[in-house]
Amino acid sequence: MISVLDGHQMLVGLITLSEHALVSASCDSTVRIWDPETGNPRFVLRGHSAAITCVQHTDDLVISGSNGMLKLWDTKTGKLIRDLLDDVDCGVWQVKFDYRRCITAVQKNRKTCLEILDFGSPAVPHL
Numbered sequence: 001m002i003s004v005l006d007g008h009q010m011l012v013g014l015i016t017l018s019e020h021a022l023v024s025a026s027c028d029s030t031v032r033i034w035d036p037e038t039g040n041p042r043f044v045l046r047g048h049s050a051a052i053t054c055v056q057h058t059d060d061l062v063i064s065g066s067n068g069m070l071k072l073w074d075t076k077t078g079k080l081i082r083d084l085l086d087d088v089d090c091g092v093w094q095v096k097f098d099y100r101r102c103i104t105a106v107q108k109n110r111k112t113c114l115e116i117l118d119f120g121s122p123a124v125p126h127l
Contacts, residue, residue, distance in 0.1 A: 003039025007032055014052060020059045021075055025052035031064045033057075033075060043078025047071055054095045054104070063102060065092030070104055084117060 010027035017023075021042075022034040031045040031052055050067035057063070062073040063084065070085035070092050085092065090107040097103070102117040 005032075005034055005039050005041075007041055007044070010051075014055045016055060016057050018057065018059055021057060023055060023057045023062055023075075025055040025064060027051040029066065031055060031062060031073070033062065033078060045071075045073050045078060045080070047080055053091055053093060056095050056097060061097075063095050063097055065095050065104060065106075067091055070095065070102075070106075085115065 008024065008026040008028050008030065012024050012026045014025035017036060022036040023031060025031045029048040029050055029052065033042040034040065035042060045062065045064065048064065048066040048069065052064050052066050054065040055062065057075055060075055062075050064071050067090060068088050069083060072081040072084050074081055084102065085106065088106045088108060092104055092106050094105040095102065100119050104115050106113060106115055
């Protein structure tokens with residue numbers, strides 16, 4: 001065992017890992033960013049009002065969802081960049097994103113649907 005990561009106050013249901021960050025999300029409505037090499041805490045992301053139901057991250061961005069909202073965070077500073085969705089009736093169930101698009105499964109008007117958000121054209125097209 002390398003480390004024990006303490007901090008969340010309730011069940012941790014989601015964990016994602018990249019080379020430069022470990023991200024955990026909990027029923028305590030927080031997302032935490034840790035150093036994957038040392039286990040040291042970097043940031044506690046606060047802004048959700050309910051249990052985190054989905055999370056994904058890159059070395060630059062974290063997207064987290066909970067009841068009624070989807071948020072975009074800066075992985076390196078821990079700062080909220082902006083709310084991506086705030087008009088969801090109930091749960092945000094899943095999120096996946098790449099350099100350009102974010103796709104999320106949400107509940108609106110008592111129906112589950114997929115919403116696609118477009119971050120814009122890439123600066124340099126992939127060949």
